[in-house]
Amino acid sequence: MELLVTMMVNLLVDMGPAIGAGIAALTGLGAGIGMGIATGKAVEATARQPEAVGKIRTMLLLGLAFAETTAIYGLLISILLIFM
Amino acid sequence: MFQTTGLLAANISDELTEKVFPKNIIEKGIFVVNDSVLSGFIVVVALLIVALILRLTIIRKWKTTPSGGQMFLEWLVSFFDKSADEMTENYSGLMGPYTLGAAAYICCGVLIELFGLRPAIADVCACVALALCTFLFIHTLGFAKNKQRRLKHYLNPINIITDLAVPVSMTFRLFGSILSGMVIMDLIYIVVQSIWYLGLPIVIPAILTPIFTLFHALIQSYVFASLTLTFVSEAIEPVPKKQKKKRRRQAQPQTDASV
Numbered sequence: 001m002e003l004l005v006t007m008m009v010n011l012l013v014d015m016g017p018a019i020g021a022g023i024a025a026l027t028g029l030g031a032g033i034g035m036g037i038a039t040g041k042a043v044e045a046t047a048r049q050p051e052a053v054g055k056i057r058t059m060l061l062l063g064l065a066f067a068e069t070t071a072i073y074g075l076l077i078s079i080l081l082i083f084m
Numbered sequence: 085m086f087q088t089t090g091l092l093a094a095n096i097s098d099e100l101t102e103k104v105f106p107k108n109i110i111e112k113g114i115f116v117v118n119d120s121v122l123s124g125f126i127v128v129v130a131l132l133i134v135a136l137i138l139r140l141t142i143i144r145k146w147k148t149t150p151s152g153g154q155m156f157l158e159w160l161v162s163f164f165d166k167s168a169d170e171m172t173e174n175y176s177g178l179m180g181p182y183t184l185g186a187a188a189y190i191c192c193g194v195l196i197e198l199f200g201l202r203p204a205i206a207d208v209c210a211c212v213a214l215a216l217c218t219f220l221f222i223h224t225l226g227f228a229k230n231k232q233r234r235l236k237h238y239l240n241p242i243n244i245i246t247d248l249a250v251p252v253s254m255t256f257r258l259f260g261s262i263l264s265g266m267v268i269m270d271l272i273y274i275v276v277q278s279i280w281y282l283g284l285p286i287v288i289p290a291i292l293t294p295i296f297t298l299f300h301a302l303i304q305s306y307v308f309a310s311l312t313l314t315f316v317s318e319a320i321e322p323v324p325k326k327q328k329k330k331r332r333r334q335a336q337p338q339t340d341a342s343v
Binding site: 068 | 100101104105253256257259260261263264267303306307310311314
């Protein structure tokens with residue numbers, strides 16, 4: 001029993017950073033959904049009003065930057081977990 | 085077979101670990117320079133020299149019928165000046181040049197990766213410096229425009245945290261995206277080294293570089309400039325709106341009653 005516990009603890013100590021990095025990379029899920037919704041809405045808006053392409057594009061880029069931020073945080077944390 | 089693949093993986097992670105964090109090149113007491121800062125110096129000197137050359141050649145021969153270089157310069161400057169004019173009305177003379185300078189530094193600081201040096205922005209300190217510049221601009225302009233009325237904004241203590249989070253989020257957005265692009269390109273360079281088919285080590289990075297380096301450089305510099313303008317225009321907004329609304333609400337029923 002003790003052997004099993006020590007094995008589990010050793011495994012967690014060895015693999016902990018890798019597991020954490022994997023969990024941190026899950027932020028991509030939310031960011032992907034958000035960016036997909038934003039792009040879809042931008043396409044709809046462009047189809048409805050093709051004259052406003054320029055304004056829609058700048059707003060879309062700003063929104064994408066904000067949505068992308070969470071994914072970048074996750075990526076940064078997983079990179080730091082792997083290499084530090 | 086397994087041993088060789090294990091060795092390969094160990095080599096890759098070792099080489100990547102060497103490249104992820106900046107290395108100190110010069111260490112003399114307090115004066116410590118790592119390779120990111122060095123490429124930052126190179127970028128600044130290159131930008132200054134390019135600006136001097138443009139000033140001496142194209143701007144001296146300014147014409148009413150523009151040449152190609154003049155068209156490009158006019159487009160570049162008026163792009164930032166126009167967006168600064170739209171967002172920050174009175175302070176566009178200050179914000180236009182600042183955003184152009186910051187965007188040029190970020191763009192060139194990332195593109196220096198194409199010459200084999202470490203990008204200047206892939207160091208947290210460079211990102212913190214840029215974000216703090218933006219932070220100072222936001223608050224000095226906000227206090228210069230609204231004076232002590234801006235302090236009302238801090239009656240709600242959540243706003244303090246919101247304001248302090250701005251430079252942190254700008255720092256890590258910039259740093260994270262540039263560092264991740266650099267790590268992916270380094271990984272590709274290391275993996276490609278072991279392939280010796282005809283020209284593939286040259287072709288694969290050439291295809292992938294525009295995605296991970298050029299795209300990031302242009303998008304991140306544009307995003308940094310437009311976010312700075314957005315935050316400054318938010319800080320400049322005139323504060324006392326609630327009183328006006330109350331007056332209107334009081335005024336409307338009166339007029340209704342009189343009608």
